[in-house]
Amino acid sequence: MNNRRGQRQDGKPEAKRRKSELRPRKPHAYTGHGSSSSADHAPSPEGDLGSPSAFRQLPDGMLIAYLDEFGHVGPFMGTGHKKFFHNPVFGYAGILIPAENVRRFGAKFERLKEREFRNEIHDSGKHPRRWEKKGSEIFTSGSFARYPHRVALISDLGDYLHRLGGNYFYSGTVKPIGTTKMTGQTPAELTSKVLVDVVKQLCIYAERKGRNLTVLLDQGGPMPREDAITHMASFIYSAKEPEMKRIIEVPMQLESHRYGAMQYADWLCAITSRTVHYHFTDSDEFAWAPGAFKDIFHSWATAESRILVPETHSSVRTGTLIHPKKWINSNFNTQVRPAGASLQHRVGDALNLHAQQ
Structure with missing residues (x-):
């Protein structure tokens, strides 16, 4: 209500107040020494962030997991098989x-x-923030x-991630060796099983850190993931373990070309794929991979990271994956399996069984 003509109760002239209310507000500016906050121009992280102690003083908050797939979700028969060799x-x-x-x-x-891929980005005609380099292209033997x-570039990013309070995870x-018919396990069932275990391990890590958790997946995954995420929702909301309360929602999917952190996860998946291929097959195609895996991962993988070996009820961890000696040829592998039951022999047995059917 006006006290007198042109004057509001708060004492401010009505015309001036109306003008100030219509004036557009300045967008929120990023305060981390960056110059831009638009979708295409991420702010610069430089400034007083070089000290690891600066990161430790930040308040507790949410943990974000950016994950992609490594290896192959389909059947495996052996490196010499015409179809299931991945x-x-x-x-x-x-x-x-x-x-x-x-x-x-x-x-x-x-x-x-x-900076590293400037020529390829230029040739593509795309905006740098909308162009991505797949890890499978970076980690070929030729490349x-x-x-x-x-x-070293990827390792430097890992060092920066670690100083920001982050870690690697796999x-x-x-x-099991064989076709879907032989093993009784479909890609959808495998995806669901692995994804459930992944979320369990991530929640254990989040509990240890005293933080809640959001899991983001690359949208470019196989179709079986849709069923796995549906199953995951039921698992998460029915879980009784205290650590499972750390995850706030079922895993969500992102388009990797829009998010640098997801592209980096793809790079990590690529070197992990090459490394496990070397350790768990009879092929030496990626004999260089354990060394690169060591240089990139250092000691920055979480304690929960591992490769499960259901046949032996055991797991293979970072210390083994960075070693140049193949796991399938290790003393541990030959000791825990019956004589003649190495991975190479099981591939041969599976092929013979398949030929007899």
């Missing part, structure tokens, strides 16, 4: 990072990506030999 392991890998540091890591990733310095399982 990888004997399937799992998920990526990064865990406090939510308050996601933008800083994303900015660092985009800047290094744009590794031609661009060995890229391992979890997978060795698949």
Whole structure:
């Protein structure tokens, strides 16, 4: 109500107040020494963030897991098989990072990506923030030999992630040898089984850190994941373990070309795929992979990271994966399995059985 003509109760002239109310507000500016907060230009993470202690002083908040798939979800018969030769392991890998540091890591990733792949980005005609380099292209034997310095680049990003309070994570399982008909396990069932275990391990980590958790997956995964996520919702909301309360929602899916952290997870999945292929098959095609895996992962993988070996009721962890000696040829492998039951022999047995059917 007006006290007198042109004057409001708060004493401010009505015309001036109306003008100020209609004036557009300035958008929220990023305060981490960056110059831009638009979708295409991530803020610069540089400034007073070089000290690890600076990150530890940040308040507690949400943990974000960016995960992609490694290995292969389909059947495996052996490296010499015409159809089912891809990888004997399937799992998920990526990064865990406090939510308050996601933008800083994303900015660092985009800047290094744009510098390293500037020619390919230019030739593509795409905006640098909408262009991605697949890890499967970086970690081929030919590319590794031609661009060995890229391992150091990816390792530097890992060091920065670690200083931001983040870690690497991977979890997978060795698949039974044989076709779907022979093993009785479909890709959808395998995806569901592995994803449930992944979320369990992530929740244990989150409980240890005293943080809640959000899990983000690359949208480019196989169709069986849809059924797995549906099953995951039932599992999460019915779980009784205290640590399972840490995850706030079922895993969500993102388009990787829009998120640098997800692209980085893809790179980690690629070197993990090469490494497990070397350790769990008779092929030496990726003999260089354990060394690259060691340089990238260092000691930054969570304690929960491992490859399950159901046949032996055991698991293979980082210390074994970085070793140049194949796991299938290790003393541990030959001791826990009956004589003649090595992975190579089981492949042969499966092929013989298949030929007899």
